[in-house]
Structure formats: C-alpha cells, structure tokens
Amino acid sequence: MTEEIFRRDGYAFEFESNVLSVEADEVELDITAFYPGGGGQVCDTGTIRGLEVKETYYKAGKIVHKVPGNDLRKGDVVWCSVDWDRRYDLMMGHTGEHLLFCSLRKQVPELSVNKIFISPESKYVVVDGEVSWEDIRSALVFANQAIRDNLPVTKTIMSRDDPELEKVRIKKERIPEGEDISVVSIGDIDLSACSGLHVMETGELEMIFVDRKVSAGKDGTAVHFKVGNAAKDAAMLMANACLEASDAIESKPEDLVRAVSNLKNGSETLRKTAGRFVRKRIMDLPTQTVNGVDVVGGVFPAVDRNVFADAAEMYKSSGKVCILVSAGDSVSIILSSGTERIDCRDVLSKVLADFGGRGGGKPDFAQGGIADADAADEAFFRLREEIVQRLQLIK
Ligand SMILES: [Zn+2]
Known part of the structure; x- marks a missing residue:
C-alpha cells in the first residue's frame, strides 16, 4: 500500500x-x-x-x-x-473555488455546486442557478477581503454521524459508506467536505477574479475564475479594455454598463425600423417581364434574414424570378424562381465565381455571399443580366 x-x-x-x-x-x-x-x-x-x-x-x-x-x-x-509550480497553482485554485463559492452563496443563498474543474489552464465552478454580475461583484469584494484577512484553511476528519456535519457543505451520497469525512474550513466563513489539496492561508491566493460566466445548459452557470498573478493580469487587461471601450463610446467607465445597454437598445430600435422599411419596399418591387416571365429584385440594407427569405418564397410561389441582395459588412444574396426556365443554383454559382463569392441551394431557391460589401450593386446587375439573357434565349 x-x-x-x-x-x-x-x-x-x-x-x-x-x-x-x-x-x-x-x-x-x-x-x-x-x-x-x-x-x-x-x-x-x-x-x-x-x-x-x-x-x-x-x-x-x-x-x-x-x-x-x-x-x-x-x-x-x-x-x-x-511539478511544484503547477501543483501550487492547483492548490490555490482549489482553495479559491471554496472561497468563491461560499462568497457567491452569501449573495444567492439557495445556490449549490454541480461541478468543479481545477486545471492549470482553466478553473471554474458550475452552480445550479443564475448569478448576475452584481452578485459576482459583491462576492469578489467579500472573497478578496477574506484573502486580505489571511484566514486559516484547515482540514479536520469527521465521522458520518457527527451532528456538526449539519453546518458543512456536503454531498453525502458521493462519499462511500463507512468512510470518514474530510472537512475543509476557511476561517469561520466556510465548511465544506473535500478531500482535495488546499493552501494553508487565504493570503496565499493574493487575489481572486472572475473573468467569465457562461451557461452550462441544464447544469446551470459556469463561473470561471483566476487566482494569484493570473487573477491580477486578467483584472488589469479587462480594466484596460473597459477604459478603452468607455473612450470608444464616449462614456465614463463607471457609466459604461448603462451606456452600452442604451446603445444596444438604440440599435435594436433602428434595426426594427429598418426591417419594417425593407419589408414594405420588398413586397412592392418593380417588375421587368422577359419572354413572359416576371423578374423582380433589388439591393437592400441588411436586416433580419427571414424578411428576405419570406419575400423570395412569396415571389417564387407567384411564378416570378426574384433577386434579393442585401449589403451589410458583406453581401448576402437570395435567388428564387417560380419557373423551371431559371435554375437559381446555376445562375448564382456562375455569377458569384467572378466576385470570389460562394453560393448553393436548389434550382428554385439558392443563396450565397460575397465578402466585398461594395460589390452589392454590381452583383445585382450581373445577376439580373444573366437571368434576362437566359430567359431571352428560351423560346
Ligand atoms: Zn477542496
């Protein structure tokens, strides 16, 4: 043994x-x-x-x-x-996880841990609910004060029927029957059953910082954190990014969250207005009739893709050929055809090849794109020309 x-x-x-x-x-x-x-x-x-x-x-x-x-x-x-540097980072990370979780639970008392992961590259705790950035901010203030207070981290062994276990964070079902329970305490702020490795004093962590929060699906929320120098470096970089972002949108750093939220609401309103405008125009396009087939189309600002797809389907079902080009950061194109005389996939791949673009689909509905946003008008004219020529050739 x-x-x-x-x-x-x-x-x-x-x-x-x-x-x-x-x-x-x-x-x-x-x-x-x-x-x-x-x-x-x-x-x-x-x-x-x-x-x-x-x-x-x-x-x-x-x-x-x-x-x-x-x-x-x-x-x-x-x-x-x-490998001591690696091990010590893991011990700090593990202690940091205890400290972070008990600090989060001060903000959200019903929270429990679903998963813990501590590796050199990544440290996170998955909690079974939602935590807001405000909760995290308050938790970090508490946790970093506990680090400054340099609280002792100690391990004691308790038997399974010790009444004191009431006070301990524990998942009893995960501990084999008959085995004593190893309990880790951080000062008088946390008691948790754990057999992992921890540092002796919270001061060894120097700093703890949460740098990411992502959904973990049905498991809840993964809260990613860093400790020690990694925490200081991450906090410095993110603070700098926040200052740069404040400058870019001409707000004070302390107003950044509100300013970004206003900006987002504003652009959402604009997007909806543009969407309504495009929807209205797109349903009423001028028609060019070639050899008995109606050809419609135009160039539009980029809005919700469904607006274009719905219009293309509508024109197709009324037997028309439709060319919809939308220009944003790049150019998106939808072609639809209500006649067998025009194969959308064929027309699109031929014309887009000249623009270094790509596309695909079916004979009656195809879509593609071009990287160069300035090529929208030219692409539209070339597509219309190709379709008109093909219709003229067919008797
Ligand atoms: Zn532990």
Whole structure:
C-alpha cells in the first residue's frame, strides 16, 4: 500500500521512494506526493529519477504513475519531484473555488455546486442557478477581503454521524459508506467536505477574479475564475479594455454598463425600423417581364434574414424570378424562381465565381455571399443580366 504524503502535507513535493512495481508505463511507489486527481482537481505531473511522470491516477485502489518508456525496476530507490509550480497553482485554485463559492452563496443563498474543474489552464465552478454580475461583484469584494484577512484553511476528519456535519457543505451520497469525512474550513466563513489539496492561508491566493460566466445548459452557470498573478493580469487587461471601450463610446467607465445597454437598445430600435422599411419596399418591387416571365429584385440594407427569405418564397410561389441582395459588412444574396426556365443554383454559382463569392441551394431557391460589401450593386446587375439573357434565349 502506498503512503500518500499529500493527505497530510500538500507542500511536500520532493521525496525519496522505493519502486513497488512496474508494469510497462505504470509505476507504483511505496511513498508518493503525487496527487492522483479528485474533487475536480486534475492530477499532478513531475519526474521520477528524472523521468517524466505524464499522469497519476488510481487503478484498482492503487496510485499509478504513468512514466512512458521508463527503465525502472522493482526495488529501485528513486528521487521524485512533483511539478511544484503547477501543483501550487492547483492548490490555490482549489482553495479559491471554496472561497468563491461560499462568497457567491452569501449573495444567492439557495445556490449549490454541480461541478468543479481545477486545471492549470482553466478553473471554474458550475452552480445550479443564475448569478448576475452584481452578485459576482459583491462576492469578489467579500472573497478578496477574506484573502486580505489571511484566514486559516484547515482540514479536520469527521465521522458520518457527527451532528456538526449539519453546518458543512456536503454531498453525502458521493462519499462511500463507512468512510470518514474530510472537512475543509476557511476561517469561520466556510465548511465544506473535500478531500482535495488546499493552501494553508487565504493570503496565499493574493487575489481572486472572475473573468467569465457562461451557461452550462441544464447544469446551470459556469463561473470561471483566476487566482494569484493570473487573477491580477486578467483584472488589469479587462480594466484596460473597459477604459478603452468607455473612450470608444464616449462614456465614463463607471457609466459604461448603462451606456452600452442604451446603445444596444438604440440599435435594436433602428434595426426594427429598418426591417419594417425593407419589408414594405420588398413586397412592392418593380417588375421587368422577359419572354413572359416576371423578374423582380433589388439591393437592400441588411436586416433580419427571414424578411428576405419570406419575400423570395412569396415571389417564387407567384411564378416570378426574384433577386434579393442585401449589403451589410458583406453581401448576402437570395435567388428564387417560380419557373423551371431559371435554375437559381446555376445562375448564382456562375455569377458569384467572378466576385470570389460562394453560393448553393436548389434550382428554385439558392443563396450565397460575397465578402466585398461594395460589390452589392454590381452583383445585382450581373445577376439580373444573366437571368434576362437566359430567359431571352428560351423560346
Ligand atoms: Zn477542496
């Protein structure tokens, strides 16, 4: 049985050990400080006698170190080293997760944790509900004060029937029957059942910062955070982006949220007005009759795509050929045809090829686009010319 140093000392990262067994890439040691992962925290990496440990995990109740291509033998005495910078970042992240969650729950008391993920690249907690940026702001004020207060982080072992467990954040069903429960406390602000690795004092985190919040579908909301220097760097970059954005829309930084919201409402109103205008015009296009077939079309500002698609369908069902070009940041085109004499897909791919654009669809309905927004008028004229020529050729 391997002695698990990390259970009693998260700060030990170099140690001497005896090799208990070697099976291909998998090495078992009599003592290890390599954390095999758990509680949402990824496993440790490092070296055994200078050979790279790619991964550490439990296999049939034993801790296995994956050392690809090793030449280790049973009985070897080896010097081992956990990648300390990486491990310490994970310990800080794990402690940060406890601190962030208990701070969020001060704002939203009914919140519970659905998932935790702590890796060097990404740290987040998925909570089973909505949290607003205001909740997060208040939680961060609380959490960063707890960091300045340098609260002790301690681990105690409690039995399953200890009445004090009432006060602990715990998912009892996840803890095997008969096993004692490891409880981590942060000062007097949080008690949580957890067997992961944590730092000893909140001050070690230096700073915690939430840099992203995304929906996790039915699981709730993923709140991404950073600790230590990564938190300081992210906060600095985002504060700078906020100042730059304030300048760009000529608002004060403290008014930015309200100013952006007003801007968004304004552009939404404009978009709706433009949509109504285009819808009205598009239903009443001038008609050119060629060889008995009505051809309609025009160039419009970009509005809701459904406005164009509905109009194209309407013209098609009345037997007409319709060319709708909309110009925004790029050019979008819809062609529809109520006659077998015009194959939309064929016309579109031929004309768009000259503009470096692309399109596809069916003979009676095709769509495509061109990157160059200034080419809208020319594309329209070329499409109409192509359609008129084709209709004139057919007797
Ligand atoms: Zn933990």
